[in-house]
Amino acid sequence: MIQCVRPPGAPDYCSRTCCTNTLKNAIRLKMLNPQCQVIVLYKNIVTYGFREQFYTEARRRGVIFMRYTEEQPPRVVPDNGRLRVHVTDLSLKRPFELVADRVVLSMSIAPAEETASLARLLQLPLSPEGFFMEAHLKMRPMDFMQEGVFLCGMAHYPKFIEESISHALAAAGRALQVLSRETLHVGGVVAVVDPEQCVGCLTCVRTCPFGIPTIRNDRPGVGGLGGSAYIEPSLCQGCGTCTAECPANAIQLLNYLDVQIVQPVQGDWAHGSHLTRRQWSLGARP
Numbered sequence: 001m002i003q004c005v006r007p008p009g010a011p012d013y014c015s016r017t018c019c020t021n022t023l024k025n026a027i028r029l030k031m032l033n034p035q036c037q038v039i040v041l042y043k044n045i046v047t048y049g050f051r052e053q054f055y056t057e058a059r060r061r062g063v064i065f066m067r068y069t070e071e072q073p074p075r076v077v078p079d080n081g082r083l084r085v086h087v088t089d090l091s092l093k094r095p096f097e098l099v100a101d102r103v104v105l106s107m108s109i110a111p112a113e114e115t116a117s118l119a120r121l122l123q124l125p126l127s128p129e130g131f132f133m134e135a136h137l138k139m140r141p142m143d144f145m146q147e148g149v150f151l152c153g154m155a156h157y158p159k160f161i162e163e164s165i166s167h168a169l170a171a172a173g174r175a176l177q178v179l180s181r182e183t184l185h186v187g188g189v190v191a192v193v194d195p196e197q198c199v200g201c202l203t204c205v206r207t208c209p210f211g212i213p214t215i216r217n218d219r220p221g222v223g224g225l226g227g228s229a230y231i232e233p234s235l236c237q238g239c240g241t242c243t244a245e246c247p248a249n250a251i252q253l254l255n256y257l258d259v260q261i262v263q264p265v266q267g268d269w270a271h272g273s274h275l276t277r278r279q280w281s282l283g284a285r286p
């Protein structure tokens, strides 16, 4: 059994489930036929949590483990209907030739082919490995930054079946939070575009980390020309990025309007507050 097999050029990441399944298969073979010789060629054995017991059990039953390196991967050569595996063992630092009845490869788990196109369609982020990326690994593992879309299972990253089931139940619970309500209440801190100031430069469309602003032709922009930005309030996360970036100053963040920020500051200094500008910048307030 050869671990960590991936197509040439494929990204190098751990598929998490392969080592455990290899060990379970090896143990099963030994249970069926204790004389059967099982050799596992590996780079690193990764058996999460209590699955470490499979490794101990496999060794106890006589499964042989040989470690190879990225620089010297095993080579499988057909020879008159048999397979010969050439490998250099890292511990013994010497080459071996193994004649095998069966060679079992643990291939890396890759994202589904449609993942990238679906991500483009729904404007969802992908991890460097090409799987869907959650909003926050610990706090919101079944959410996307985009509200109302949830993920679970292997679309997220390689998972064991019990992990996928738990994740699916959690995602269903999150979806039910939306579906079970007649009315959805969203936060009050959302960005609003003034179409009469918008020049349709697309800066907000490009800079919003959640992909929310769109240009709508039914909203005339500056000078009455067709097309200005629109921000859907139920989707806006209120991060303020577009507000800061808009070159036409056409976006305001409700509850943090320019007038709400600037006037108290100016009023404070204009009325001769005891606070210096430096104290203010360090967080002191009247």
Ligand code: SF4
Pocket: 193, 197, 198, 199, 200, 201, 202, 203, 204, 205, 213, 228, 229, 245, 246, 247, 248, 249, 250, 251
């Ligand atoms: S950045 Fe400002 S001016 Fe440019 S499209 Fe967005 S709202 Fe309009």
Ligand code: SF4
Pocket: 190, 191, 207, 208, 209, 210, 211, 212, 213, 231, 235, 236, 237, 238, 239, 240, 241, 242, 243
């Ligand atoms: S406030 Fe943040 S989330 Fe809302 S549209 Fe602007 S950049 Fe996007």
